[in-house]
Amino acid sequence: MDETNTHSGSIxxxxxxxxxxxxxxxxxSIFSICCLLPFLLVLGTSxxxxxAIKKFGFNFWPxxxxxxxxxxxxxxxxxxxxxxxxxILITLVGTALGLFIVAMTGYALQRPDFEYRNKIxxxxxxxxxxxxxxxxxYLLITQYLSLKDNYLAVLLPGLLSPFLIxxxxxxxxxxxxxxxxxxxxxxxxxxxIFIRLIxxxxxxxxxxxxxxxxxxxxxxxxxxxxxxxADMKYRPLQLFLYNVITSADYVRNSAAxxxxxxxxxxxxxxxxxxxxxxxxxxxLFYPFVQRYFIxxxxxxxxxx
Amino acid sequence: MATAVKSQTAAISTAKPTRNKLKRFWNNxxxxxxxxxxxxxxxxFAYLPMPGLYLAFINYNYSDGIFxxxxxxxxxxxxxxxxxxxxxxTFNTVAYNIAFILLGNILQIVVAIFLNELRVKWFxxxxxxxxxxxxxxxxxxxxxxxxxxxxxDYGLLNSILESLGYDPLKTYSNPVLWPFIIILTFLWQxxxxxxxxxxxxxxxxxxxxxxxxxxxxxxxxxxxxYIILPWLKPTFIILLLFSLGGILKGNFGLxxxxxxxxxxxxxxxTDIIETYVFRSLMTNFNFSMGSAVSLYQSVFGFIVVITAxxxxxxxxxxxxLF
Numbered sequence: 200m201d202e203t204n205t206h207s208g209s210i211x212x213x214x215x216x217x218x219x220x221x222x223x224x225x226x227x228s229i230f231s232i233c234c235l236l237p238f239l240l241v242l243g244t245s246x247x248x249x250x251a252i253k254k255f256g257f258n259f260w261p262x263x264x265x266x267x268x269x270x271x272x273x274x275x276x277x278x279x280x281x282x283x284x285x286x287i288l289i290t291l292v293g294t295a296l297g298l299f300i301v302a303m304t305g306y307a308l309q310r311p312d313f314e315y316r317n318k319i320x321x322x323x324x325x326x327x328x329x330x331x332x333x334x335x336x337y338l339l340i341t342q343y344l345s346l347k348d349n350y351l352a353v354l355l356p357g358l359l360s361p362f363l364i365x366x367x368x369x370x371x372x373x374x375x376x377x378x379x380x381x382x383x384x385x386x387x388x389x390x391x392i393f394i395r396l397i398x399x400x401x402x403x404x405x406x407x408x409x410x411x412x413x414x415x416x417x418x419x420x421x422x423x424x425x426x427x428x429a430d431m432k433y434r435p436l437q438l439f440l441y442n443v444i445t446s447a448d449y450v451r452n453s454a455a456x457x458x459x460x461x462x463x464x465x466x467x468x469x470x471x472x473x474x475x476x477x478x479x480x481x482x483l484f485y486p487f488v489q490r491y492f493i494x495x496x497x498x499x500x501x502x503x
Numbered sequence: 504m505a506t507a508v509k510s511q512t513a514a515i516s517t518a519k520p521t522r523n524k525l526k527r528f529w530n531n532x533x534x535x536x537x538x539x540x541x542x543x544x545x546x547x548f549a550y551l552p553m554p555g556l557y558l559a560f561i562n563y564n565y566s567d568g569i570f571x572x573x574x575x576x577x578x579x580x581x582x583x584x585x586x587x588x589x590x591x592x593t594f595n596t597v598a599y600n601i602a603f604i605l606l607g608n609i610l611q612i613v614v615a616i617f618l619n620e621l622r623v624k625w626f627x628x629x630x631x632x633x634x635x636x637x638x639x640x641x642x643x644x645x646x647x648x649x650x651x652x653x654x655x656d657y658g659l660l661n662s663i664l665e666s667l668g669y670d671p672l673k674t675y676s677n678p679v680l681w682p683f684i685i686i687l688t689f690l691w692q693x694x695x696x697x698x699x700x701x702x703x704x705x706x707x708x709x710x711x712x713x714x715x716x717x718x719x720x721x722x723x724x725x726x727x728x729y730i731i732l733p734w735l736k737p738t739f740i741i742l743l744l745f746s747l748g749g750i751l752k753g754n755f756g757l758x759x760x761x762x763x764x765x766x767x768x769x770x771x772x773t774d775i776i777e778t779y780v781f782r783s784l785m786t787n788f789n790f791s792m793g794s795a796v797s798l799y800q801s802v803f804g805f806i807v808v809i810t811a812x813x814x815x816x817x818x819x820x821x822x823x824l825f
Binding site: 227235303304306334364388440477493 | 538556635639694
């Protein structure tokens, strides 16, 4: 997004220009606030005492301020720390491996002198047109690959996607083929060219694609829910959050080792506190990497 | 040198095609090897499940397995049509997607145009960051946020309704409300991020055209109406046609985390293809019925994509997919 270049009222500012600017400012302000408010609602509720929730309902501002929910979450931090460790490990390993494969494939498929590039591109693209659906996929993972209750069932399916390979191809397209050609004349092999020349030249692309993969793993809950059963102690963060939200028993169990009587467990505020602990760090981190996602969608969406 | 001589003689001899093929294969071997991990990935996770759609034609039971279960032909599809399930799932999935696509794109265009009009830099930056924020959170958290607003006992909506003197809403058992809730949530989550494409398109507009229009006396409304909107039209049409290809694919994360897959009271307005398939797998263990719906979805989705692509090729050949 080029900030210096806008197309509005560059020469003179008449009444209509001022009007549009005001309407725009008001509209964008309202919409931005609407985007923020739900997060404040969760945050506010997480600091509200369970009594106040039962009396007044969820609110932005705690009527009775309480950190009780957080105290219970952190009194027995084993589960949530375990979840963090599992999610961080899956995200790190999956992103590194997936990024390498996506970059390598994207580069090879963008090489004009690669004989089979169209065939392979179509082979990959076809998977977005036709799929076997959930049931055969489920049977494949659980019965044929025996990955039930295995973190690999979450890690492997998230490695790559046709969308990311197409995005990498679009990025590589901006690198002149002459660079590859001259390196070939100097006797470099294709893989060496990729590692030594192309990778260092595509770092912004790699950052973008890597962040897409990482965000996918961090927010992953679907495969976790399908393939990781209740017997697993340490679940990925989103599945942990899902269990806390949907199952009162799970909350009570996870609070069981603290010294709180079961009926005094603050069910509602604990859901919110868990959500804040599970999501907060990412939300604080995201404004710094936002521009990479912007780059990704402008490259990926315009040239399919 | 030796290979060069060899290939020259090969060019003369009759064995030329095969030799050439082998040579080309040899020249491409490293690039081919570089593609193998990805090819393997798609074979395992995308192509291997495809034959599993055979489940749609049998009456699968766990003890007999796929090959010994009874073959029933099109009976499963017949059942889906007769019970009206197939029609309901198709209608819900397609109607929601049409609403998502049309309202989504319109709102994205509005946001992009207004963002472009803003002058104060920090305000632009902060509002963009806030509007992108909902895109970066998981579907699970979205479900929790909806619960915060809609819960019968504690929800914010009912607090507001009660303080205004209205009766509280039993949202989670009232199917009429859900189209609004689901569409609003979708717009909330996707508009900011989706507006980037349109905003980038406006950035690509030649400044001289805008200035020329202003010299000719165009006011701000005319500038938007006669220059920016027509400029965005091709982007709009392309995005529209692209999303048309996915018209039978439902947003499972959104529906599942807002409603769940087993809320019978809300089926009429919230049950889509994905939630049905999920339910038949995880709740009813009716693998065959789930596969039948998946097969139907894939085949019709495929036809729609081919048609959409044909339309793209007619309107702008350079953007067609194949």
